[in-house]
Amino acid sequence: MAEGMMKAFYGHETYVQSAGVHSELEVDGFSVAVCDELGISLSGHTVRSFDDMREWGDDLGSFDLVVALSPASQRRALDLTRHYHLEVEYWPIMDPTGLGNRREEKMDAYRAARDQIRTRMIERFGEPTQD
Structure with a gap:
């Protein structure tokens, strides 16, 4: 989620790569959905580890x-x-995985995590330079 938001907010002036402790094949579907609400596409992104x-x-x-x-x-x-x-x-950042029982509750948890990431990015890197 963070990599896609960085590229959408600040373009390709800085090289950004998302990595985790463990690698997975695909980005979580809820992450894709809540970023899509902001016009940020995560389709095609994969999660890889530092070792990868x-x-x-x-x-x-x-x-x-x-x-x-x-x-x-x-x-x-x-x-x-x-x-x-x-x-x-x-x-x-709040970990939204496993929160909520119904789809909308899960989406709300992922939105909250997305918004926390967005707030931290703007505090650290300034207002987005891209539309």
Whole structure:
């Protein structure tokens, strides 16, 4: 969700790559739906781990900043600072997975997480430069 929002808000002036502690094949459908409400397409995005990035040839040392959205990703990012010069920021974003019983309750939880990410991005990087 965060990668798609960064690209939509700030274009391609900065290279952005989303990574997690564990890789999955597809982005969560609720994440796709709530970003689509803002006109941000996540279709075609995949979730990969830091290890996947290294295996696929990404130079983790070329990144300046890692924004961790969970305690587990913060720990993994801090581990990387032993080998790479990276700045790590932790943004405590609510984890919407597993919240709510009905579809609309789940969508509300994902919207809240999306809006938390959007607020943190604007606080950190300024108002979006893209329409």
